[in-house]
Amino acid sequence: MTAWRDTPISIADDLFLVALDERTGRIRLHPRALSLGLAGALLAELALLEHIFYSDGRIKVPSNVARPALPHHAVIVDQLAAEPQHPVSTWLEFFAQSAPDVVAAGLVARGFLRKEISRGLMRIKETYMASDESALAWRTLRLVNIIGKRDVRSWEDGILISLLDSTALSSDVLWHGAAGDLENLQDIVTSVSADPFFHVLITQVSALIAAGVMTQRR
């Protein structure tokens, strides 16, 4: 059994794990919200690693920085460098197309999850079962604890919590939380938004999800 309860996990990986229902293996977020949230998480990771930066309303790739170590990060950076003209919202929609598959595959490859496929009458159903159910549940409880105590100790956690809010997953996560948790959540989001790039990421994820609701996109 992979011991990953306290293993440092990237923002995108953590978001995927928190979005997973540990009992059923189903994602408790609708597909568009998950995709956009993961896309935002991947871009935030790259920004924290200083492989990209935000300037004049566009994402830019510095020329004198080493190539990202992770293959999927390298692919993203290559794509950002090839077409720097697109706004953040376009990149979010573009990376959202592949983000769930990329992140899920990575978690399966590292033994955090195993993928199960069941065939129904009309369609094939994919579920992801954790190799350690209690560790999976702990990822969510950890965040509830951080929000409850207003004890954000890293940009990664702050951004993750902000993306929970953008994707509306916070209502599930904070289901068992205390009365003041929502206010703490908003304060965390506001603090993270002090950084212009993360402000754009968080708000654009939210805006794109809302736009999908208004145009009835799946």
Add this chain to the structure above:
Amino acid sequence: MSTPVQTPSVVTASLAKDRLGVFSVIMFSMTAAAPLLVVGGLVTSGWAATGIVGLPLAFVVIGLALAVFSVGYVAMARHVTNAGAFYSYVARGGSKSLGVGASFVALLAYYMLQVGLYGAFGVFAQGYLTEKLSWSLHWWAYALIAWLVVALMGALRVDINSRILAVLLAVEVLVVIIFDAVDLGHPHGGNVSLTTFAPHNLFVTGVGAAFAIAVTAFTGFEAAPVFSEESRHAKRTVPAATYLAIVVMGVLYAVTSWSIAVGDGANNVVNDARKSQSSLIFDVAGRVLGANSFIVNLGNVLLLTSVFAALVSFHNSCTRYSFALGRERVLPQALGKTRPRSGAPLVASAVQSAVALIVIILYAVEGWDPLLKLFFWLGTTGGFGILVLLVATSLSVIKFFARDHGGESFWTRVIAPVVATLVLGYVAYETLNGYGQLLGSPNSKARWILPSLYVVVAVVGIVWAFVLRSSKPDVYAAIGLGANASTVDLPAPRTGELAPDSEPVGTTSAE
């Protein structure tokens, strides 16, 4: 020297695959079209209530006016990308305060349109199923069944598959065309008369009533710009879908209402509409095809599916408006939230369903006429609200492009919207003048209560906007942005610094 070759964008091409084509956008516009509902329900109720024979000409006049209005409307859609449409255009072209007023008017109008349809569904279902299956349920029982299904669909974010809608609409149009051909092929008195297109049969006292009915019939044509950002080639798709919707609706409604009058006799339609109401279209065609023929029965079934599709479509419109206003925090924020698993704007949907339920129960308990006082009164009053919005939007288009021409032509930014404002403004004036006749009750208090509701909500909206401007400037700044309301800068944290002590990253270059 060779011209540099532009490499096609991989990102753009990839995203384009997910975008909506012209056909899909047109279908979204046409879902509220409902030809059988308009000619089978609205027009016949209109003849019965107003006594104005010239409704076919009203469709032509309003269709032309809407086509001219759409010139400025679709032009503005190229510059204002917000799925909220009408009210966001008023906010951007006029002012945010007027935008809030317009949003409240829009909300009331779409609510009335949607809730009024339960009267139509209940009466049509009762009439048909009593005759065919000897069921003896009241109209409100059928209305409540439809309500339950619509409420569940809204809560679970279940949409009617667009292909199913397209097939139903296509069959509906085919049936209507067959009825038209039959009616025109067997005219009353042996002559195909153009009497109902004669101006003297439209421009009578209370002409506004006919115009209000026509505007109500066209409601839904305005949907295309909502899908602007989701469209593959928005600059082509949105105008194409808008104009096509107007042309298809206009031709269908004008020709079919005219055909009914030809088949029944222009001098008979008003009295026959008062006697048989919703079944008039089937009675006239049934004299030739047979009252129990397959095509007439199919028409009756399609009438019900048509009303149901319109119920779902307007429920979505109401929910979308409430959701947008909730996201902007103009209305309670809970309206702008979605359920994580389904993405459904559950609160906005539930509120709409609750209001509809209360109205259905009220009409059932009070014993008010569901076809006249629920469907026709609320439906045409909803249409009047849309008319008010059209005038406001047209004025906003003029002001918007006066600030910045945006590369649009003089015809687009001045002539067309000015003409549209004058024509639609005249239509709105005549409608108010003839409101008693529109309701079929010239002395009823409803003739001033119903249109006054819009004045009340508009004033409430404007005043509320002023309150927001002084008490919540961040909320005021987001008015008109709809889904993008979250992108407005947030205020500073309440207490202390919650982010870690490390320097903010992601903004400075590593170079």
